[in-house]
Amino acid sequence: xxxxxxxxxxxxxxxxxxxxxxxxxxxxxxxxAGAPRPKAYIQAALHADEIPGLLVAQHLLARLKAxxxxxxVRGDIVLVPYANxxxxxxxxxxxxxxxxxxxxxxxxxxxxxxxAAPVADAVLGRLGPDAAxxxxxxxxxxxxxxAAWETxxxxxxxxxxxxxxxxxxxxxxDLHCDSExxxxxxTGTESWPDAGDVMAELGCRAVFxxxxxxxxxxxxxxxxxxxxxxxxxxxxxSGTVPPLPAACLATTxxxxxxxxxxxxxxxxxxxxxxxxxxxRGLLAGDAGVLPAPACQATPLxxxxxxxxxxxxxxxxxxxxxxxxxxxxxxxxxxxxxxxxRHPARARTPGIVWARAEQRYTAAGAIITSIxxxxxxxxxxxxxxxxx
Numbered sequence: 001x002x003x004x005x006x007x008x009x010x011x012x013x014x015x016x017x018x019x020x021x022x023x024x025x026x027x028x029x030x031x032x033a034g035a036p037r038p039k040a041y042i043q044a045a046l047h048a049d050e051i052p053g054l055l056v057a058q059h060l061l062a063r064l065k066a067x068x069x070x071x072x073v074r075g076d077i078v079l080v081p082y083a084n085x086x087x088x089x090x091x092x093x094x095x096x097x098x099x100x101x102x103x104x105x106x107x108x109x110x111x112x113x114x115x116a117a118p119v120a121d122a123v124l125g126r127l128g129p130d131a132a133x134x135x136x137x138x139x140x141x142x143x144x145x146x147a148a149w150e151t152x153x154x155x156x157x158x159x160x161x162x163x164x165x166x167x168x169x170x171x172x173x174d175l176h177c178d179s180e181x182x183x184x185x186x187t188g189t190e191s192w193p194d195a196g197d198v199m200a201e202l203g204c205r206a207v208f209x210x211x212x213x214x215x216x217x218x219x220x221x222x223x224x225x226x227x228x229x230x231x232x233x234x235x236x237x238s239g240t241v242p243p244l245p246a247a248c249l250a251t252t253x254x255x256x257x258x259x260x261x262x263x264x265x266x267x268x269x270x271x272x273x274x275x276x277x278x279x280r281g282l283l284a285g286d287a288g289v290l291p292a293p294a295c296q297a298t299p300l301x302x303x304x305x306x307x308x309x310x311x312x313x314x315x316x317x318x319x320x321x322x323x324x325x326x327x328x329x330x331x332x333x334x335x336x337x338x339x340x341r342h343p344a345r346a347r348t349p350g351i352v353w354a355r356a357e358q359r360y361t362a363a364g365a366i367i368t369s370i371x372x373x374x375x376x377x378x379x380x381x382x383x384x385x386x387x
Contacts, residue, residue: 007021080165116228
């Protein structure tokens, strides 16, 4: 089937407003969630003020159109080039506000529905010895659960649309960016090392693993369904357990920093995504030799969020990509009244993968992030920032 483009209207908007999500679909029509796989879902700018993904999506769209014209599309590919029309319309005094809904203060990438309970109710006693049949059954139940969700806000209407497009996919890529950062990614512990090819192609310098990061972000809502569902269905069981693989690999890809909006970078990222889709059988062609990984995966709970010890001007003493040791000064905060310099120190050894682009800080604000290989926090205890 050739490329199709659809605009899906959000519910619950203010009178006189009309917001839509644009969806590009490539590949054969999928009549049933159990139809031949694979399926990939890719979206950009769920945090609507994170612009690099918007440009990458346009480069990727051009490449997918070319592949479609050449008959090289082998699976279902869904591309949402802007995932948050609400956030794209938000600005205050000339500043884009795309991370939080101004109407509620809620992060657009939190509070996606946990489908494990309704899906468990729908499939209980119906799973058998065929893993593929079980996956298809769960996907149908998940789509039905999303369709039955009665939303009350425009932001939840957006969440319902995005989840409905992605929940039956094998591969889900959510494109974001950080403040100042290296390319890095978040994914589920059960998705590793299967996600290694994605991270290697994109040159990720840090990869963070968690089963529960807190807040149920989009990628975790898609992939976490599978291990949460398995835990529900197998609790208290003895004997043979029906096979139920983790059938969705979902990851949040952070495409450097906010200012890294560049055609050459975006084109290279789009090429990397094409190689990922080729390697995973969605596009025909030769993906070439898989690059060596640029990092080892580490626990999200091991991230050291270095906070400013005082308010003032921030002077960084380490660069992105530097490896630091425990106790090393990573920044100094200069008091603008007294000139006193307050050192901010690392609590863990590891690579510096993100910094705050603002050079004036409040006391207690996160200014630097370091990838440590040992947990500093508990699983699921709000491991992500800025809820």
